Amino acid sequence: KAGVTQTPRYLIKTRGQQVTLSCSPISGHRSVSWYQQTPGQGLQFLFEYFSETQRNKGNFPGRFSGRQFSNSRSEMNVSTLELGDSALYLCASSPPGTAEAFFGQGTRLTVV
């Protein structure tokens, strides 16, 4: 069974630009969560989608948004990028009935 796939693996963007990250969950997983990981703040929950609906949201500004499609694939968008948005963005999918999260390889975003 294929794991969680995230694209792209690396991105370099300029301040003020916007970026879209993509995540394909494990087959059969309908819950997709996004996390931001930085050396200073650790792994922080961004939001979670289930059946195309956002079920939970972390404490991030509105510049961070996401969506989920009918095939459970998810995208995350960050608008008006700031230097502090440089981080590893991780997507995780969860099987039905459990909160266990299985992570993709992540997208390393660098904002310059």
Next chain:
Amino acid sequence: QKEVEQNSGPLSVPEGAIASLNCTYSDRGSQSFFWYRQYSGKSPELIMSIYSNGDKEDGRFTAQLNKASQYVSLLIRDSQPSDSATYLCAVNPWSSASKIIFGSGTRLSIRP
């Protein structure tokens, strides 16, 4: 008070010894508890899930949960150099069944 607290380490353990990693959490109603292993430059990998008080063993790993003390631990027996990684404790809070809160991680180093 952080929701999930771990000693950041580094914890240095000789090869073949038992490594003991500890975690406390603040949400008394939390239901699900996880340990993840993260190698440098890689994404977190789920190694143990525990849901009820007591011990759960899987190979060289034993997770221990004490809900009354709001305490979770991970024991690694016969530690190997390949166990050197950051170990993240994660908790599914009662208030949000589909969200996971991560601790900041404990860096474990196994010395030959």
